[in-house]
Amino acid sequence: MALWLDDARHRRARVRAAALAGALIAALCSGGVALASWSATKTGGPLAVSTATLAAPTSLSLSGAATVTLSWTATTSGWASGTQILRSSTSGGPYTQIAQITGLSTTTYNDTPGTGNYYYVVRGYYNGNGANWTSPNSNEAADNKPYFFKATSGNTATNCLAGSNLWDLPQNYTPSGTGSTVSNATTTFCSATFAAGASLAAGTSTISGYFDNTSASKSCTITYTLYQNGSTSLGTGSATIPANTSTATLFTTSFPSSATTFATGDRLNLALTWTGGGCAKTTLHFDGSSSQSQLATP
DSSP states (O other), rough: HHHHHHHHHHHHHHHHHHHHHHHHHHHHHHOSSOOOOOOOOOSSOOOOOOOOOOOOOOEEEEEEESSSSEEEEHHHHOTTEEEEEEEEETTOOOEEEEEEESSSOOOEEEEEOOOOOEEEEEEEOOOGOOOOOOOOOOOEEOOOOOOOOOSTTTTTTSSSSSSOOEEEESSSSSOSSSSSSEESSOOOEEHHHHHHHHOOEEEEEEEEEEEEEEEOOEEEEEEEEEEEETEEEEEEEEEEEOOEEEEEEEEEEEEEEEEOOOOOOOOEEEEEEESTTTGGGEEESSSBTBOOOEEOOO
16 A cells, blocks of 8 residues: 555656646747856857956046146956057047057056147057957047247248238247237238148137227227138137227137148138227237237137
8 A cells, every 4th residue: 555655646746747847848938938148259268258348447637738648547447458548639539549558557648649639538458368348438638728829930931821920829838928019910820730630620719819909099800810721711700909908908709610621731820800990009919928819729
């Protein structure tokens, strides 16, 4: 009797097991159960889980003048191979890689981009075991320095408007001393040359000029025109200097300026024309520590 009961129990257990197996197979075939899966396309060497991501470097900052120094905090992904440096002449990119640093201990880089405005990002990269992974970009750092009116004429021989009052318009410069003046005469300031492919973004250009007008009753209007090579107008604006402006006073003018791409040797030109009865007694002050007249572009 005991043997018959044991045999009956075994048969019932086998039936339950068979039923459970059948249910599991049916669920798998119908997609009702999700299984974990991994895939790898690499051959040779250790495999990495495909969902691994690189953290972006952070806190990118910039300092300097003609040569700028970039500084950042390295990616927190300690297995990264290093850092890539990217640059653009347009805020927001597209960016072009200009350097690659192996290892994470170096967190500075020096660049001399030339005339114009430049924008930088950095990103981490991993190239071990045949991989080619990059992190998201860091924050953007802008090298967007103004062009100062300068009382020299080293930039005026080529691609600069013809005239008798031609002056320089450098970046990476700080005016000092007592400065210079010009009165009631068409005046042009010309930048250093641009490298091929440098560009000016569309946006707002702003001129900050120091003027006085000692006329008792008449104003003077200064019209600014921004040119590429003295031939292609990129935008225009004006400022009215009222009578009885007895000391050098800052007048700020903003105007829309269009985008352009420069060829090797191109220059920005800023032409000033004077109209009005008070212009004979109106003076532009520039290139001094207290008269830092300047142009800022997008």
